[in-house]
Amino acid sequence: MERTLVLVKPDGVQRGLIGEVIARFERRGLRLVAAKFMQVSKELAETHYAEHKGKVFYDGLITYIVSGPVMAMVWEGPKGIEAVRQTVGSTKPVEAAPGTIRHDFALEVGRNLIHASDKPETAEKEVALWFKKDELVEWKRAVDAWVFEK
Numbered sequence: 001m002e003r004t005l006v007l008v009k010p011d012g013v014q015r016g017l018i019g020e021v022i023a024r025f026e027r028r029g030l031r032l033v034a035a036k037f038m039q040v041s042k043e044l045a046e047t048h049y050a051e052h053k054g055k056v057f058y059d060g061l062i063t064y065i066v067s068g069p070v071m072a073m074v075w076e077g078p079k080g081i082e083a084v085r086q087t088v089g090s091t092k093p094v095e096a097a098p099g100t101i102r103h104d105f106a107l108e109v110g111r112n113l114i115h116a117s118d119k120p121e122t123a124e125k126e127v128a129l130w131f132k133k134d135e136l137v138e139w140k141r142a143v144d145a146w147v148f149e150k
């Protein structure tokens with residue numbers, strides 16, 4: 001079972017797409033572990049996007065992510081990191097596969113609606129950065145045996 005960080009970015013929140021994003025992950029069978037609606041501080045934004053510091057799009061990226069509230073969530077499932085990235089789609093919306101969130105709701109890389117951790121090391125770091133341990137909910141669903149093989 002893998003956990004991954006998902007953010008509905010400010011454009012997704014402003015456009016009323018929080019529910020749409022949650023519905024897609026729920027339908028896929030992923031299990032919600034944590035969620036909070038919050039205004040991102042500049043400090044948190046800079047820590048979260050530290051790997052992109054110095055790139056041409058960095059300043060725009062920080063301005064974008066702090067431009068309004070985000071919906072931060074942790075989702076889990078077997079191969080959860082990969083599964084969530086697949087449902088999210090490629091970074092550039094015009095390169096994202098039809099049926100993915102970025103394809104279906106976005107056009108521009110600087111307004112690509114959603115963040116998802118890209119690999120296990122990143123996911124672990126990002127979940128710990130955005131959520132305290134006691135905000136992560138351990139629970140089981142009656143339907144789990146029909147979604148998770150083991």
Ligand code: DAT
Binds near residue numbers: 052057112114115118
């Ligand atoms: P992802 O969000 O798919 O993990 P990333 O980690 O490479 O993509 O980049 C983080 C964000 O930075 C991305 O969601 C949008 C922005 N970004 C990435 N590449 C960009 C580019 N070439 N031009 C403008 N913004 C870019």
Ligand code: MG
Binds near residue numbers: 116117118
């Ligand atoms: Mg990334």
